[in-house]
Amino acid sequence: APFNVSTGRGDVSGRYELDRRTGASAFWLLANDLTLHPPVDATFPGLHITQIPALGGTLAYAAVVGGGSTSRDLVIAGRVSANDATIANVAFDSLDAIFAGNLDDASIDALHADGPWGRFDGKGSFSTTRIVVAGGYAGDLAGLRPFIAELPAAGPVSGPVTLSIASDDIVVEARGLQFGAS
Numbered sequence: 001a002p003f004n005v006s007t008g009r010g011d012v013s014g015r016y017e018l019d020r021r022t023g024a025s026a027f028w029l030l031a032n033d034l035t036l037h038p039p040v041d042a043t044f045p046g047l048h049i050t051q052i053p054a055l056g057g058t059l060a061y062a063a064v065v066g067g068g069s070t071s072r073d074l075v076i077a078g079r080v081s082a083n084d085a086t087i088a089n090v091a092f093d094s095l096d097a098i099f100a101g102n103l104d105d106a107s108i109d110a111l112h113a114d115g116p117w118g119r120f121d122g123k124g125s126f127s128t129t130r131i132v133v134a135g136g137y138a139g140d141l142a143g144l145r146p147f148i149a150e151l152p153a154a155g156p157v158s159g160p161v162t163l164s165i166a167s168d169d170i171v172v173e174a175r176g177l178q179f180g181a182s
Contacts, residue, residue: 010034010059026067029078034059038086057085057092068102075102087131088165091115103128111135117143120161134162137174156180 002015010033018025038054064078077100085092098110108124111133122135138158159177164170 007034023069024067025069025074026065028065029062031059031062034062036082036085054089055085055087058083072104073102076100076106088170090165090170091117099126101125108133115143120163129166131165132162135160137161137177141179 002013004011004013010031012029012031012034014027014029016025016027036056036059038056060081060083062078062080064076064080066074066076068074079098080096082092082095085095087095093114093116094112095114096110096112097108099106099108101107104127106126108126108131111120111122111124113120118137118139120133120135120137122133124131124133124135126132136159139156140154141157142154144157157177157179159174161177162173164172
């Protein structure tokens with residue numbers, strides 16, 4: 001049966017169905033105004049659990065559906081919006097994404113993000129271990145200091161970038177950036 005949990009501030013509703021005979025499952029989830037806290041790494045002797053990049057913040061809205069019979073064929077699709085969030089220790093003022101695919105390589109069909117580092121609009125993909133996006137960036141070089149600590153520069157910059165975020169590293173590639181214009 002469907003379930004609903006209300007925190008007094010936010011709520012989450014959903015349904016999970018499992019056909020034990022075939023092993024097939026399906027679910028849907030709707031959430032509004034939920035506070036997320038970065039997870040503590042779970043360790044179980046003899047069992048390896050893939051850890052997603054740490055995330056926290058306020059989940060303003062989420063609508064997600066999915067299903068499958070094994071982790072290899074599990075597919076998901078949805079839309080999420082978050083505020084005052086962090087992903088792998090990167091701060092976001094706002095984040096909106098539309099996605100679909102399997103957990104090994106889901107596409108991000110639309111992504112908009114704002115933060116102290118600037119503004120980004122693009123597309124990409126994610127898995128349980130990495131997020132990779134490419135698109136247009138506009139910001140200030142001073143806002144990039146958390147990523148490039150030795151950057152003694154300031155001023156507007158804009159152009160195409162590719163960004164890869166994993167739990168232990170961040171890689172930024174840029175070609176054709178324009179300085180002095182945002």
